[in-house]
Each structure stands twice: as structure tokens, then as C-alpha cells.
Amino acid sequence: MNRLTHLVDAKLLKFLLVGVVNTLVGMAIMFGLYNLAGCSYWISSAANYILTSILSFFLNKRFTFQNRERGAGPAVRFALNIAVCYLLAYGIAQPLCLHLLAGAAQAVRDNVSMFVGMCLFTGFNYLGQRLFAFREK
Structure with a gap:
């Protein structure tokens, strides 16, 4: 239970705030590509996550998790996540x-x-970013 309360804090609120921006942009991309451009399920959803993940990386690294680690490590872990x-x-x-x-x-x-x-992605992604991509040392 103590581990769970550690995950529910101001960082979760910031993550959700960043997520609202990403979700609105991503939904426009994904549903627009699928319903208006005639792209497939996988192309539409992948385009959404590729494009919004770039924004998410910078916002969550600095604003949400205040990760100051330099080098390729955070970006590689983030992309894998x-x-x-x-x-x-x-x-x-x-x-x-x-x-x-x-x-x-x-x-x-x-x-x-x-x-x-x-x-599902939102829940998995929060845990992955918090515990893996931008983990506290």
C-alpha cells in the first residue's frame, strides 16, 4: 500500500495534465487519419503515438518528473517504454x-x-515513465 501511495502524488497530476494536451492532439491525429484520411487502425494509432510522444518526452522529462539526466539514456528508455x-x-x-x-x-x-x-496506454505509460524512463536515482 505504501508503494501505491508513493505513485499517487503531484507527479501523477502533472503527468495527467501533460496527458490532456497530448490526448487532444493525438485524438485529432488518430481519429482524423482513420475516419477522414482512410488510414488503417495501426497506421492511425501509430502516427498518433509517434508524433505526440516527441512532445510528451520533453514535457514529462522537465515538467512532470524534473529529470535532469543528460545523454541518450532517458530518450532511449522513453522510446522503449x-x-x-x-x-x-x-x-x-x-x-x-x-x-x-x-x-x-x-x-x-x-x-x-x-x-x-x-x-490502457495511459496507465501503462505513467508507470513506465515513472519507474523506468525517468526513474529517480
Whole structure:
């Protein structure tokens, strides 16, 4: 329980604030590419995370976690974290939603799946950034 209360603090609030900005931009990218540009599920969601992850790296490194570490270490850990969280979140969301919404139209299943993937990604990403990418030494 003490470990959990350590994770719920001002850094979580800052992470969520940065996340609101990233989420709004990312949703416009992802749903716009899928619904307006006709891109696939994977292209739309990947473009979202590639583009917003760049902004997220700088905001979370300095503002949220106040990480002053220099060199490539934080960037490499951050990129690895994003990749793992993305594959995990969307790899869980898509088959789950395809199963639960089997009778729905493909576009409905994909849109709900992208939304569920975003929610899973947020939780996985916070833990990964806090405990791995920008961990306190």
C-alpha cells in the first residue's frame, strides 16, 4: 500500500495534465487519419503515438518528473517504454473489442478499440515513465 501511495502524488497530476494536451492532439491525429484520411487502425494509432510522444518526452522529462539526466539514456528508455506500452495497450484493446463487439460494424469496433487502447496506454505509460524512463536515482 505504501508503494501505491508513493505513485499517487503531484507527479501523477502533472503527468495527467501533460496527458490532456497530448490526448487532444493525438485524438485529432488518430481519429482524423482513420475516419477522414482512410488510414488503417495501426497506421492511425501509430502516427498518433509517434508524433505526440516527441512532445510528451520533453514535457514529462522537465515538467512532470524534473529529470535532469543528460545523454541518450532517458530518450532511449522513453522510446522503449512508449513502444512496449503501445504494443501492449493496442495489442490487448483490439482483440478484446473485436470479441466484445463482434456484431458491430468494423468502424465502430476499431474506434472503440482505439479509445480503449488510449486508456490502457495511459496507465501503462505513467508507470513506465515513472519507474523506468525517468526513474529517480
